[in-house]
Amino acid sequence: MRPAVVGAGASGTLVAIHLLEAAVRQGMPLELTLVDPDEETGRGLAYGSRDRRHLLNVPAGGMSCFPDDPHHFVRWLADRGTAATVTSFVPRSLYGDYLAGTLKASAARAGTLLTLRRIHAHATDCSWSDGHARLGLSDGSSVTADHVVLATGSPSSDSSWAPAPLRTSPRFTAAPWAPGTLDHLRALDGDVLLVGTGLTAMDIALSLARPGRVIHALSRQGRLPQPHAAPSLPPVAPEESWSDLPLRRLRAKVHAHIRQVTAAQGDWRPALDGLRPLTNSLWAALPEPDRAEFLRDSLSLWNTHRHRMAPETAEAVSRIRRSGRLSLLKGEILAAAPTPDALTITLDGARSLRVAAVVDCTGPALRLQDGQNPLLDHMLSSGLIAPGPLGLGLACTAEGRLIPRNEPARPLRSLWTLGPTRRGELWESTAIPEIRRQAAALAQGLMSRATASDPAR
Ligand SMILES: Cc1cc2nc3c(=O)[nH]c(=O)nc-3n(C[C@H](O)[C@H](O)[C@H](O)COP(=O)(O)OP(=O)(O)OC[C@H]3O[C@@H](n4cnc5c(N)ncnc54)[C@H](O)[C@@H]3O)c2cc1C
Secondary structure, three states: OOEEEEOOOHHHHHHHHHHHHHHHHHOOOEEEEEEOOOOOOOOOOOOOOOOOOOEOOOOHHHOOOOOOOOOHHHHHHHHOOOOOOOOOOOEHHHHHHHHHHHHHHHHHHHHHHEEEEEEOOOEEEEEEEOOEEEEEEOOOOEEEEOEEEEOOOOOOOOOOOOOHHHHOOOOEEOOOOOOOHHHHHHHOOOOEEEEOOOHHHHHHHHHHOOOOOOEEEEEOOOOOOOEOOOOOOOOOOOOOOOOOOOHHHHHHHHHHHHHHHHHHHOOOHHHHHHHHHHHHHHHHHOOHHHHHHHHHHOHHHHHHHHOOEOHHHHHHHHHHHHOOOEEEEEOOEEEEEEEOOEEEEEEOOOEEEEEOEEEEOOOOOOEOOOOOOHHHHHHHHOOOOOEOHHHEOEOEOOOOEEOOOOOOOOOOOOEEEOHHHHHHHHOOOOOHHHHHHHHHHHHHHHHHHHHHHOOOO
């Protein structure tokens, strides 16, 4: 079997690991190509930061590569001298090390069954003929494969909320996780404005806070992510089935469930955690106008309660707020004017700030944007793939097979995806507990197809 995986962040690395493990189980020779310009493997957007204050927002017990071996990550940490339990929140950089290390270990187990090519380039285009894919690469070369997996992650923010004088200013940072960005921001003198008050903004605030500097964090709602409870209580699922409810009734049911669990347990979190196994089927059953209404009216509330801060992060954020180094603002940017040594930012309510830098911490965009990823642009324009419902991610089947624009009823090519690109169909598709399950199922799906189509086996 000759698969090519585009993207070596968490999703691409997890699918590579599961392909190797499945190949070993089935004794199937595997020529695997992993394409990503990043020098490292397994880090992607989330696990590249080397700042030890940037913690995972899922406890270690939820982060194993293997859904059926939930303690694998905790054992890996212990083997490397990091004392952690299933409830620990460890630095994200360790998780990047873990993904790369696990891929290496799986490759070693596969031995001579495996040829692994790691190509450091962008895939720029994809075409199919005679059952084979040809991926064009930014270095002018190409890769031939019989299965292609797109693990290209979320679209980045296009910073379209920023007025033009801000977006074009050298004092504006559009991509806070790009290599070297935090060092550059740390070296500046003066206050900093973070746009966004979610998990990314809190991590950046912790990295940049220092005596004599105020970090302003601004969002329309001014909501911070909720903290995880320590210790946490087990999830509580709703007692009744909620299938096929319209959004208005579903919302009422969710609120009633939360009230009931909070009254019984003194904490709302077990109620929300109990919804997680149901979320994707509830989302799939909602008509598109209801999904659009949820995105418009409830997304901020959902994000701040569902994607929570590690308790240690919440404590550190409270400390910098108490000391006056972090100031939380609710509102919008109306205008920006560069001066020789700063930016003057005008906010609604006749407020203004003078800052050395403005950082876009609004996080990944929900919808694909033209011009960000030449490969996806090319595949969309040639009809090989199509946008997902409401423009979220890519259209795909329940197994993660990409649905071409031209033949929606029956995908013909072995073209797959996982992770954030499945968000239109699944909603809960951006965190490791979901991605690892998709990776295992996808690897098994490819193996079964390869076994079925190989008459020698
Ligand atoms: C800051 C942050 C912290 C998070 N923390 C957690 C956490 O603690 N726990 C948890 O469960 N989840 C967490 N998540 C969510 C989740 O793990 C991430 O969404 C994860 O990054 C998804 O991985 P990915 O590989 O799909 O995407 P990405 O990490 O974005 O990686 C995509 C990769 O694809 C490559 N690529 C894209 N296009 C091409 C192309 N054309 N050719 C070649 N390569 C290409 C990119 O270079 C990139 O390396 C976090 C997310 C973020 C952003």
